[in-house]
Amino acid sequence: MVDHVPARGMQRAELARCAGCHLETVRYYEKIGMLPEPPRTAAGYRLYDAGHLARLRFVLRARELGFTLEEIRGLLELADHGKLTCAEVEKRTARHLAQVRAKIADLRRIEQVLAVAAAECTGGEVQTCPILHALAG
Amino acid sequence: MVDHVPARGMQRAELARCAGCHLETVRYYEKIGMLPEPPRTAAGYRLYDAGHLARLRFVLRARELGFTLEEIRGLLELADHGKLTCAEVEKRTARHLAQVRAKIADLRRIEQVLAVAAAECTGGEVQTCPILHALAG
């Protein structure tokens, strides 16, 4: 019985499936240096192990949390060079959190404008439509 | 004394300045059909009037409110074909508002994860860093 997440010998499709990402994303991350180049079979097929999977999962999770690939690259480089300190991670997280909060504030303003305009809409004439009025600024 | 927003004869830079967008955005919108092609001088310079300005402002405002250019194109087409009804505008706005709210919900989840992890961080060992723990999923 094969392990659910085999430690070595995964091909690209299996790695993607285990990590829950698109097949081509794996190759893309390799191309831009987010994943190391894996060893290959004689025929040139990539062979991934659990280390690759962990790294890919880290990248994907950080993406889910809204970090850019450049920010993630920074975190990975810290780790790769043994310079990873909790304080540094916290600093970068705080910066990112501020960006997330700014974005939320933006969207809430947008939501307000749209919701107010929609609520005012009485299905009347186009000329007096509050939504179009909001859109016209 | 020239009018602050001259009704005709604006060049591209002036239109962009009046609308508050980047110079090149004007040309881009024309290229993708969001703005009509304006008349030209003998030398080929574009000449915009108040109608162009109003349309450009509409597009920019809708962009600020998070509509995609395709969505805006749809609204403009309704208007251009005289099929613009308040009910239809309301329907599209409601759809967009739902997307905005979904995005806010996404970001709030992200904010929660990051804030909780950051609050738990005690500056301890990297191996136990709650932020990296959150990032590892």
Added chain:
DNA sequence: CTAGGGTCCGTAGCGACTACAGGCTCAACG
């Protein structure tokens, strides 16, 4: 008459993928 700005055009770049074309390899089935 020349210098400087503004305008013209097409094209390339960003970020983060996704999709495709054309060719190889591999496992299974007849």
Added chain:
DNA sequence: CGTTGAGCCTGTAGTCGCTACGGACCCTAG
């Protein structure tokens, strides 16, 4: 053993909404 179909390989182009750039005109002031 041959064929078929799936999976893998590569490079390239497309997405969205701009922004930037290069090289050629044009227009005005000094």
